[in-house]
Amino acid sequence: MSQFNYQNQTLFAENVCVSQLAQTYGTPLYVYSKTEFEQRWKMFDEAFADQPHLVCYAVKTNSNIAILNVLAKLGSGFDIVSRGELERVLRAGGDPKKVVFSGVAKQSVEIQRALEVGIRCFNIESFAELDRIQTVAKQMDIVAPVSIRVNPDVDAQTHPYISTGLKDNKFGVDIEKAPELYQTAANYSHINPIGIDCHIGSQLTQIAPFVDALERVLKLKQHLADNGIEIHHLDLGGGLGITYTDETPPEVASYIQALLKKLDDSSVEVIIEPGRAIAGNAGILVTEVEYLKPTDHKNFAIIDAAMNDLIRPALYQAYQRIEPVKLHSDGTKAKWDIVGPVCETGDFLGKDRELNLQAGDLLAVMSAGAYGFTMASNYNTRPRAAEIMVQDDKVWEIRPRETYEDLMGSEKLIS
Ligand SMILES: *Cc1c(COP(=O)(O)O)cnc(C)c1O
Numbered sequence: 031m032s033q034f035n036y037q038n039q040t041l042f043a044e045n046v047c048v049s050q051l052a053q054t055y056g057t058p059l060y061v062y063s064k065t066e067f068e069q070r071w072k073m074f075d076e077a078f079a080d081q082p083h084l085v086c087y088a089v090k091t092n093s094n095i096a097i098l099n100v101l102a103k104l105g106s107g108f109d110i111v112s113r114g115e116l117e118r119v120l121r122a123g124g125d126p127k128k129v130v131f132s133g134v135a136k137q138s139v140e141i142q143r144a145l146e147v148g149i150r151c152f153n154i155e156s157f158a159e160l161d162r163i164q165t166v167a168k169q170m171d172i173v174a175p176v177s178i179r180v181n182p183d184v185d186a187q188t189h190p191y192i193s194t195g196l197k198d199n200k201f202g203v204d205i206e207k208a209p210e211l212y213q214t215a216a217n218y219s220h221i222n223p224i225g226i227d228c229h230i231g232s233q234l235t236q237i238a239p240f241v242d243a244l245e246r247v248l249k250l251k252q253h254l255a256d257n258g259i260e261i262h263h264l265d266l267g268g269g270l271g272i273t274y275t276d277e278t279p280p281e282v283a284s285y286i287q288a289l290l291k292k293l294d295d296s297s298v299e300v301i302i303e304p305g306r307a308i309a310g311n312a313g314i315l316v317t318e319v320e321y322l323k324p325t326d327h328k329n330f331a332i333i334d335a336a337m338n339d340l341i342r343p344a345l346y347q348a349y350q351r352i353e354p355v356k357l358h359s360d361g362t363k364a365k366w367d368i369v370g371p372v373c374e375t376g377d378f379l380g381k382d383r384e385l386n387l388q389a390g391d392l393l394a395v396m397s398a399g400a401y402g403f404t405m406a407s408n409y410n411t412r413p414r415a416a417e418i419m420v421q422d423d424k425v426w427e428i429r430p431r432e433t434y435e436d437l438m439g440s441e442k443l444i445s
Contacts, residue, residue, distance in 0.1 A: 033063035034314055034396065039357040041394055043314070045423040048355050052316050052392050055416045056431060058335035059316040060403050062092075064100055064421035066312035067399075070282070071104055074304055077286035081293075081300060084150075086130050088268050088305030089115040091400045092313065094417055096428035098122035101308075107150070109268070109303035113140040120147065130265060130301060132179065132229070134159075134200055141166045145174060151301075152176045153227040153265065155202055160215055167220035176215060177225035177265055180205040182246040184230055184239045202228065205246055212259050223259060225301070226250055229267025232306060235279040237288045240266070244292050251298075263299040270307040274397045275349050282307065306400040313399025315340050315415070316355065317379075319391045320371070329366045331387050336370025337377040338409040340395060340402050344376040352380045355392035362386060368393070372410050403429075408437055 033044050041048040043061045052059055074085045086107035089098065093115060098108070099122040107128030108119045119129055126147040131140075134155045141163055144152065154160050154176050167174040181202035203211055208226075215223040230243050244266060251261045266289060271279035280288075286302075293300065317335035324330075342348035352368055366387060368380040379395055406414045413432035418425060 032311065033066045034394070036357070039359075041353065041355045043420045046420045046425055048314075048316055048394060049392055051418055051420075051425065052318070052355070055418060055427065057316055057318045057392065058333075058339050058415040060313055060398065060415050060417045061316060062094075062097065062313040062399055062417065062419045062428075064419050067097060067100055067308060068104060070308040070312065071101055071106060073282040074286065074302065074308070075104070077283045078290070078300065081290055081296060082298070083300045083302070084128060084263075086128065086265075086301055086303045087308055088303045089118060090404055091305030092309040092402070093118050093404050094428050095122040096419055096426065097309075098124055100419075107301070109305075113137075113143050116140075116144060116147070116149070126150075130177075130227075130303070132227070132303070136162070138162060138166050141174075142170065145170055145172045150175065151225055151227075151263075151265070153179045154211075154215075155179050157203075157211060157214070160211065160218070160221065164218045164221050171220075173220050173222050175222050175224045177227035177263070178203060178208050178211050178215070178223070179227040179229065180208045180247065180250065182228055182230065182243040184242045184246070205250060208250055209253055209257065212254055213257070216259050224261065225263040225265055226254075226261055227265040227267070227301075229303065230269060232269050233271040233277075234269045235271040235277050237280050237285055240269070240285065241288055241292050244289055248293070261298070263301055264293075265301040265303065268303040268305050268307070270304055272306055272310040272397065272400075274310075275351055279307075308400075310397050310400035313397075313402060315395040315398040315402060317393050317395065319387055319389055319393060322387060322389050324364075329364055331366040331368050331385070333368055333370060333379070333393060335379065335395070335415070336372040336410070336412065337374060337379075338372055338407045338412050339370075339415050340379060340398055341405045341407075342401055343379050344374070345405075350380065350398065351396040352383050352385070353394045353396060354385065354387075355394055358386050358388070361388065372412070408432075411437060413437060 084107045086109040088109045102124040111133035129149040132153040179202040317333040321332040337344040363386045370377045416431040417429040
């Protein structure tokens with residue numbers, strides 16, 4: 031199933047030898063499977079069958095324009111959270127009419143640009159934002175299509191940092207307050223409320239919270255209809271989890287079917303915004319062991335990738351599998367903390383991993399296709415890793431490793 035498998039004791043990405051890629055492009059190195067991206071996107075699209083729908087890939091998950099372009103060619107829509115992401119979608123050949131714009135802090139210039147290119151919908155997160163969009167749209171004499179992002183107050187049962195549908199976080203508006211906001215929107219001259227939006231969290235491994243949220247959204251839709259506001263689409267957000275180690279998230283098809291069953295309406299358009307469930311297992315981060323440092327208390331394997339390349343373990347205590355690129359025929363396993371070169375105690379990619387290691391070995395941090403490169407930084411003046419895409423035995427360098435000129439070239443001495 032996975033596109034990352036061993037052939038003759040060596041890890042391959044599709045039909046490309048990972049150690050060969052490391053030799054050619056250096057490490058740390060992100061490697062993505064084009065086939066995996068395509069197959070996962072299609073799973074979502076096909077599960078909807080005849081229901082009007084749009085799969086809007088969440089750009090923040092992995093935003094390299096080669097990846098956006100692969101998805102755009104399949105007909106994908108895009109969920110963006112900034113003007114920068116909009117520019118990426120346009121550059122990648124994405125259709126602006128399939129773009130939905132989420133995010134709590136849209137600036138006037140971002141709204142203006144989105145109206146200018148004619149996006150499908152703004153997902154509005156507050157009264158103040160609605161006012162701002164009305165103002166900008168009026169100046170441009172364009173009517174802005176909007177959804178209100180409601181907060182259905184369901185517990186997504188995931189990590190608190192990636193749970194977004196509860197009353198006490200910054201996202202969305204209380205579903206109880208939503209009717210008032212829709213009335214205001216309907217009365218504004220340059221706003222057209224066309225949808226309802228929600229996104230309750232990320233890395234969900236159960237279907238129930240999604241169905242609960244949909245149930246509340248449907249009640250709101252009926253309430254709005256009773257008050258003369260016709261809703262054309264329901265945007266149910268992203269959030270479907272993936273298997274990092276032993277999680278057992280629902281299959282894409284069962285998740286979509288559960289939604290359609292609850293929906294019981296073949297006319298309303300459904301938008302979804304999956305990110306991780308498409309990208310997560312489509313990428314790995316390849317790194318080399320620089321030093322082995324066994325101590326009395328712990329064994330450290332110091333690698334050339336760090337929290338600046340992949341921050342999920344440090345930020346969310348996330349677990350990602352770490353596998354050897356080449357399996358040794360000799361030696362024994364020991365417990366290793368896999369740590370990076372950055373000057374922070376939190377700089378680790380894995381703890382207590384049973385591995386048979388030697389200095390110079392290559393390791394693959396699995397499930398690194400989502401929230402990997404897009405959350406990378408230059409902390410410690412470390413150039414960001416190169417990104418490679420493969421399909422079958424074909425290889426494309428979709429972003430070269432940053433150079434020191436990239437890092438410092440625009441900085442200036444004073445006087
Ligand atoms: C992050 C985000 C997504 C994607 O979430 P995944 O868990 O990666 O599927 C979708 N919609 C919104 C509004 C988001 O903020």
